[in-house]
Amino acid sequence: MTPRTILTFALVLELTAVTISDHPASGVATLLLTLLAAGYAWSCWAFPFRPCPSCKGSGRHVSSGLFRGVQLCKRCKATGLKLRRGRAIYNALHRHRTRTRRNR
Amino acid sequence: MTTTENHPTPAESTGGDASVTDNVVHLRPQPAPEQQLDADPRAEIEVAPPVIDAELVDETGAGDVTGSVTLVDQPGGDSVHWVRRLRETERLPIVPDYLKTAQEARATAVWVGKHYAHTTAYHGVRVPLYALKLAVRSPLGALMLAAATGRWVLDMEGRPVRSGAAMRQDAEMYLKLSHQRDARVRTRLIVTGAVLVAVTVGVIVLMSVPDLVPSWILWAGGALMAAALGKYGTPADQPVTSRAVVGAQLQKLTSDVVEKALMVLGIAGINQAMSKNARAIGFTAPITRDGPGWRAEVDLPAGVTAAEVLDKRDKLASGLGRPLGCVWPEGRPDVHPGRLVLWVGDQDMSKARQPAWALRKGEKIDLFKPQPFGTDVRGGWVSLTLMYVAGIIGAVPRMGKTFTLRELLLIAAMDPRSELHTFDLKGTGDLSPLEPVSYRYRAGDDPEDLEYALADLRALRDEMRRRTKVIRELPKDLCPESKVTTELASKKSLGLHPVVVGVDECQVWFEHPDYGKEFEEICTDLVKRGPATGIVLVLATQRPDSKSIPTPISDNAILRFCLKVAGQVPNDMVLGTSSYRNGERATTFSFTDKGIGLLKGVTDETKTVKCVYIDAPSAEKIVARCRAVRVTAGRLTGYAAGLDAAVDDVEAADTLLSDLLNVFGSRDKAWSESLVDALVELRPAAYAAWGELSNGAAKATQLAAALKPFSISTKQVWGTDPATGKGANRMGVERTHIADALTERDGKRKRG
Numbered sequence: 001m002t003p004r005t006i007l008t009f010a011l012v013l014e015l016t017a018v019t020i021s022d023h024p025a026s027g028v029a030t031l032l033l034t035l036l037a038a039g040y041a042w043s044c045w046a047f048p049f050r051p052c053p054s055c056k057g058s059g060r061h062v063s064s065g066l067f068r069g070v071q072l073c074k075r076c077k078a079t080g081l082k083l084r085r086g087r088a089i090y091n092a093l094h095r096h097r098t099r100t101r102r103n104r
Numbered sequence: 105m106t107t108t109e110n111h112p113t114p115a116e117s118t119g120g121d122a123s124v125t126d127n128v129v130h131l132r133p134q135p136a137p138e139q140q141l142d143a144d145p146r147a148e149i150e151v152a153p154p155v156i157d158a159e160l161v162d163e164t165g166a167g168d169v170t171g172s173v174t175l176v177d178q179p180g181g182d183s184v185h186w187v188r189r190l191r192e193t194e195r196l197p198i199v200p201d202y203l204k205t206a207q208e209a210r211a212t213a214v215w216v217g218k219h220y221a222h223t224t225a226y227h228g229v230r231v232p233l234y235a236l237k238l239a240v241r242s243p244l245g246a247l248m249l250a251a252a253t254g255r256w257v258l259d260m261e262g263r264p265v266r267s268g269a270a271m272r273q274d275a276e277m278y279l280k281l282s283h284q285r286d287a288r289v290r291t292r293l294i295v296t297g298a299v300l301v302a303v304t305v306g307v308i309v310l311m312s313v314p315d316l317v318p319s320w321i322l323w324a325g326g327a328l329m330a331a332a333l334g335k336y337g338t339p340a341d342q343p344v345t346s347r348a349v350v351g352a353q354l355q356k357l358t359s360d361v362v363e364k365a366l367m368v369l370g371i372a373g374i375n376q377a378m379s380k381n382a383r384a385i386g387f388t389a390p391i392t393r394d395g396p397g398w399r400a401e402v403d404l405p406a407g408v409t410a411a412e413v414l415d416k417r418d419k420l421a422s423g424l425g426r427p428l429g430c431v432w433p434e435g436r437p438d439v440h441p442g443r444l445v446l447w448v449g450d451q452d453m454s455k456a457r458q459p460a461w462a463l464r465k466g467e468k469i470d471l472f473k474p475q476p477f478g479t480d481v482r483g484g485w486v487s488l489t490l491m492y493v494a495g496i497i498g499a500v501p502r503m504g505k506t507f508t509l510r511e512l513l514l515i516a517a518m519d520p521r522s523e524l525h526t527f528d529l530k531g532t533g534d535l536s537p538l539e540p541v542s543y544r545y546r547a548g549d550d551p552e553d554l555e556y557a558l559a560d561l562r563a564l565r566d567e568m569r570r571r572t573k574v575i576r577e578l579p580k581d582l583c584p585e586s587k588v589t590t591e592l593a594s595k596k597s598l599g600l601h602p603v604v605v606g607v608d609e610c611q612v613w614f615e616h617p618d619y620g621k622e623f624e625e626i627c628t629d630l631v632k633r634g635p636a637t638g639i640v641l642v643l644a645t646q647r648p649d650s651k652s653i654p655t656p657i658s659d660n661a662i663l664r665f666c667l668k669v670a671g672q673v674p675n676d677m678v679l680g681t682s683s684y685r686n687g688e689r690a691t692t693f694s695f696t697d698k699g700i701g702l703l704k705g706v707t708d709e710t711k712t713v714k715c716v717y718i719d720a721p722s723a724e725k726i727v728a729r730c731r732a733v734r735v736t737a738g739r740l741t742g743y744a745a746g747l748d749a750a751v752d753d754v755e756a757a758d759t760l761l762s763d764l765l766n767v768f769g770s771r772d773k774a775w776s777e778s779l780v781d782a783l784v785e786l787r788p789a790a791y792a793a794w795g796e797l798s799n800g801a802a803k804a805t806q807l808a809a810a811l812k813p814f815s816i817s818t819k820q821v822w823g824t825d826p827a828t829g830k831g832a833n834r835m836g837v838e839r840t841h842i843a844d845a846l847t848e849r850d851g852k853r854k855r856g
């Protein structure tokens with residue numbers, strides 16, 4: 001927890017509070033959205049991968065033909081996992097940051 | 105810079121410089137490197153570690169250097185023969201110093217014992233406080249323990265690896281790691297659960313069955329557990345126990361610190377050189393422990409002398425961040441003027457405990473051998489031989505000058521043969537402890553005191569002439585160097601015993617309007633010729649200038665001890681001409697450096713020495729012992745024996761009565777002939793003619809004649825012949841007659 005994250009967090013909370021007091025309806029919506037975002041962020045932190053949408057996490061495709069041939073999923077290279085979009089964005093940001101820091 | 109290197113030569117300084125030098129070498133034909141070798145005479149001497157050579161070659165681009173390049177520093181180890189290397193090694197003592205004597209060992213053991221007793225008591229008193237601290241911290245400890253267990257169960261230490269896999273989008277690896285994590289968490293959950301269940305069951309059983317174990321065990325177990333949790337919850341920077349002893353500040357001295365300290369001195373030469381070359385200050389040896397401190401040998405940048413640094417000792421101490429009394433820079437003019445030896449002690453010299461003085465008991469010593477005088481900055485004893493020297497002690501008032509003189513005179517008093525002439529011209533009685541052993545003693549600067557001193561000095565000059573003659577006439581095998589030896593001094597018949605004259609505030613003598621000239625003349629003579637004949641003159645003054653210590657005296661003095669002085673003139677007056685310029689500066693002492701001064705002339709090199717602090721009661725105790733030794737040896741004479749000379753008495757050279765009383769010793773009556781023999785031995789110069797008389801009868805007649813003016817007659821006395829051991833009646837004298845005559849004469853003098 002850097003001071004900057006804490007500050008951002010506090011700002012978001014305050015904004016939410018202000019919005020709730022002014023326009024209760026949109027305020028509740030904002031609160032819900034914030035909670036949702038937080039939940040998604042947490043899942044990106046705790047479980048960076050989600051089941052592969054193509055093979056539903058099994059890592060293979062079972063054809064519905066007569067011989068029921070099994071084919072490994074090419075999308076997830078048979079792991080059945082796919083990086084969450086949020087995590088991918090975070091990774092990109094992180095890489096960018098370390099790169100610029102090194103070049104400083 | 106933490107490595108040691110030899111003198112930085114032009115070639116091995118920075119890479120930039122080196123490449124420039126190398127370029128020159130390449131442009132010129134081959135001989136260039138040889139010239140470079142010759143150009144710097146130091147280059148041949150030094151043998152730098154081979155690593156530096158390798159670096160040098162690398163930095164300057166070994167690739168384009170083809171053909172032969174002569175390196176300034178030749179590869180290979182030092183080519184000195186191994187025998188020579190062995191010879192130059194220093195043999196460390198087999199038994200450490202603190203165990204050498206039984207006394208030292210006992211002292212060390214007592215000290216160690218006391219140390220641990222103190223530590224135990226200190227913590228014993230604080231046990232309740234420690235318990236309270238642990239109790240307060242135990243809840244936090246429990247929380248932290250729970251958190252740590254949680255982290256362990258959830259395999260948090262593996263998280264960075266998994267996160268890394270996610271970062272690389274390495275799903276395969278992540279899958280593997282997740283499986284591993286799952287397996288771990290499963291087993292760890294089981295283990296933790298089992299332990300928790302066991303503990304809970306145990307606690308419930310212990311609670312429900314009252315007499316299973318004694319209650320004190322329960323309490324002790326609970327306390328132990330709470331203590332363990334409290335310890336676990338203790339932050340690293342707030343320890344439970346406080347420190348019983350504060351360790352000495354054994355902060356290491358590093359080259360960085362030394363360089364920084366030298367750069368803050370504001371010496372232009374150092375700062376300019378350092379700005380051009382960060383390694384302009386060279387270290388000629390590793391910084392090592394040396395006694396209770398660190399020693400650094402530094403080569404200052406070219407053109408800077410050690411004296412410039414010595415002058416700024418206080419700034420150097422500030423730069424090093426140590427008390428002034430810890431920082432002792434020394435020059436080594438014998439190596440070169442830019443060599444600085446910096447010794448940084450762990451403790452302030454004026455506060456450090458001085459080891460026990462070997463002479464504190466006042467036992468008999470030999471003045472012709474070195475005797476411990478004081479400790480140097482490293483705490484080691486510095487010894488000096490008081491014979492064959494003439495000394496000057498100088499300092500501003502209240503810095504321990506008189507104490508130093510008193511110490512020297514005490515050392516002198518410990519040799520029972522020595523004859524002490526003590527003159528305290530300040531008149532405060534600081535030298536009064538020496539009264540019981542002094543041959544001549546006066547405190548004060550009244551006219552009669554000065555006349556007494558002058559008479560004594562005249563007698564001393566005559567004595568010196570007599571001694572020169574005696575020494576000259578001695579056979580060469582007895583006196584090979586034409587000076588007194590300890591064997592010669594022991595022979596009563598020769599009368600060459602040590603004579604030590606100590607004068608405090610000697611300027612009173614030399615500045616006297618009437619006698620000043622004569623005092624100066626005699627003292628100069630004594631300083632020049634006295635040492636070889638066994639006469640030692642030690643002068644102390646608080647205003648060392650050409651008036652208070654006449655130039656011929658200060659030029660010829662050998663032992664010089666300079667405590668804090670105010671400026672260059674007094675410094676050079678005490679330590680000798682141009683000593684200030686050579687970096688021997690007693691001006692850098694602070695006012696807390698009492699009894700600390702520069703000792704010159706009697707040791708190999710000028711040393712900073714702290715003399716022994718002997719307070720008046722200890723001095724009196726030492727003197728009492730000295731007096732006892734003298735009485736046993738039959739060496740108690742002069743003032744101490746109640747036979748002080750009156751002023752005109754010395755001029756008349758009439759000491760017969762007092763001499764007689766002296767040789768009587770404890771006897772009531774004695775034969776005339778044995779008295780005469782003793783007189784000749786006591787004062788060979790005065791009674792030389794009597795000693796040449798052929799037989800006992802002649803001697804008896806001579807003594808009878810000499811005693812006639814005092815209306816003392818000789819008569820038959822029973823005694824034993826020391827040669828044959830037979831008793832006989834011969835002509836002799838009774839002691840009471842002599843004593844009566846002496847009192848009568850003294851009474852007349854006083855009235856007249």
Ligand SMILES: [Zn+2]
Pocket residue numbers: 052053054055056057058059060073074075076077078079080081
């Ligand atoms: Zn897939």
